[in-house]
Amino acid sequence: MRVVxxxxxxVDSSAAAALxxxxxxxVIGITxxxxxxxxxxxxxxxxxxxxxxxxxxxxxxxxxxxxVANAEEIFQDRVVNPFVQSYLGGKTPIPCVACNRDVKFNxxxxxxxxxxxxxxxxxxxxxxxxxxxxxLRRGVDAAKDQSYFLxxxxxxxxxxxxxxxxxxxxxxxxxxxxxxxxxxSHKPESMEICFVPDGDYAGFxxxxxxxxxxxxxxxxxxxxxxxxxxxxxxTVGQRKGLNxxxxxxxxxxxxxxxxxxxxxxxxxxxxxxxxxxxQPHWVDSPPSPETPVEVRIRHRHAGASGRVEISxxxxxxxxxxxxxxxxxxxxxxxxxxxDRVLGGGWIV
Ligand SMILES: Nc1ncnc2c1ncn2[C@@H]1O[C@H](COP(=O)(O)OP(=O)(O)OP(=O)(O)O)[C@@H](O)[C@H]1O
Numbered sequence: 093m094r095v096v097x098x099x100x101x102x103v104d105s106s107a108a109a110a111l112x113x114x115x116x117x118x119v120i121g122i123t124x125x126x127x128x129x130x131x132x133x134x135x136x137x138x139x140x141x142x143x144x145x146x147x148x149x150x151x152x153x154x155x156x157x158x159x160v161a162n163a164e165e166i167f168q169d170r171v172v173n174p175f176v177q178s179y180l181g182g183k184t185p186i187p188c189v190a191c192n193r194d195v196k197f198n199x200x201x202x203x204x205x206x207x208x209x210x211x212x213x214x215x216x217x218x219x220x221x222x223x224x225x226x227x228l229r230r231g232v233d234a235a236k237d238q239s240y241f242l243x244x245x246x247x248x249x250x251x252x253x254x255x256x257x258x259x260x261x262x263x264x265x266x267x268x269x270x271x272x273x274x275x276x277s278h279k280p281e282s283m284e285i286c287f288v289p290d291g292d293y294a295g296f297x298x299x300x301x302x303x304x305x306x307x308x309x310x311x312x313x314x315x316x317x318x319x320x321x322x323x324x325x326x327t328v329g330q331r332k333g334l335n336x337x338x339x340x341x342x343x344x345x346x347x348x349x350x351x352x353x354x355x356x357x358x359x360x361x362x363x364x365x366x367x368x369x370x371q372p373h374w375v376d377s378p379p380s381p382e383t384p385v386e387v388r389i390r391h392r393h394a395g396a397s398g399r400v401e402i403s404x405x406x407x408x409x410x411x412x413x414x415x416x417x418x419x420x421x422x423x424x425x426x427x428x429x430x431d432r433v434l435g436g437g438w439i440v
Contacts, residue, residue, distance in 0.1 A: 094118040096204035101143030104214030106150040106276040107268040108256040121151040121158040126167035170194035179324035182347030183422025193244040212254040226250035228433040233261040243436035294325045307352030323347045329418025363415030369437030372408040386428045
């Protein structure tokens with residue numbers, strides 16, 4: 093087959109390209125330039141000039157054609173702007189989901205299809221075909237599994253998508269890169285959100301949207317306990333950085349963008365066993381209300397058992413068997429049946 097490999101300049105997508113080449117496929121490497129790093133600190137993140145050089149060097153080593161596509165506008169529009177707006181609206185965004193949905197598996201998939209090609213990435217997840225339907229599964233390496241970020245994929249996308257490293261461990265992936273002498277084989281992992289390489293999300297929001305209004309920190313009775321410098325600096329479940337002095341340990345319970353208030357409470361107060369799912373999406377069909385499912389409410393969440401409920405009006409909510417701590421608006425809730433991703437939505 094002809095296959096476009098989305099090459100980030102990291103070891104996973106380098107190994108994905110090497111595996112496909114090894115299997116005899118016609119492989120084309122493409123890096124998306126999503127963010128302009130001019131004048132910004134060198135960061136070794138997803139698409140810095142260094143990463144483009146690395147991806148190009150890997151393509152050269154493998155003897156495959158290589159291109160850089162400009163996706164800055166769509167990335168700004170679909171990933172960066174909603175990220176900032178989400179923080180200003182009192183939520184805690186997870187931009188990698190939107191990047192996968194709108195940039196990699198829309199913008200890039202369309203381009204791959206226009207070339208008569210399939211699309212492969214270095215994500216740790218698996219696609220399988222059963223009875224003519226596509227099934228999305230967790231990556232085999234539990235520590236690296238990225239299926240949480242892929243719940244927006246549907247049947248139409250999955251028929252042309254490959255995750256060549258999804259059935260491997262990270263160590264095996266590095267071994268593939270080493271075997272091919274790829275210059276990225278010992279490259280360290282990038283952990284942060286790629287356009288905020290220093291991890292200072294609040295600083296990034298202020299850089300884009302300007303200084304934000306300060307406000308009160310209150311308890312659930314409305315009693316003022318302190319002041320803060322902008323709700324975008326807080327996330328539900330947060331304990332550190334409240335500066336409320338000694339006494340009872342308090343956690344952010346919710347953020348009120350209308351009043352600019354941060355509401356705090358005890359650990360138990362942050363627990364919720366029911367929440368709505370905005371823009372729900374199912375990889376195939378939604379689970380029935382009787383089906384026990386596992387729900388991950390953030391990327392590193394181990395998962396909690398529960399059910400998905402769909403109202404007669406089509407509103408989707410999750411009912412957990414027990415309250416989960418820090419159910420955070422803006423994060424994705426991803427629904428699994430064992431290792432199979434059923435779908436998910438945005439926590440409200
Ligand atoms: N700028 C980019 N251009 C093209 N593809 C990209 C880009 N950034 C990420 N990808 C693709 O998305 C996959 C997952 O991206 P993520 O940022 O999570 O990388 P990763 O797990 O660190 O993988 P890698 O080691 O390949 O960077 C990558 O393996 C790659 O296929």
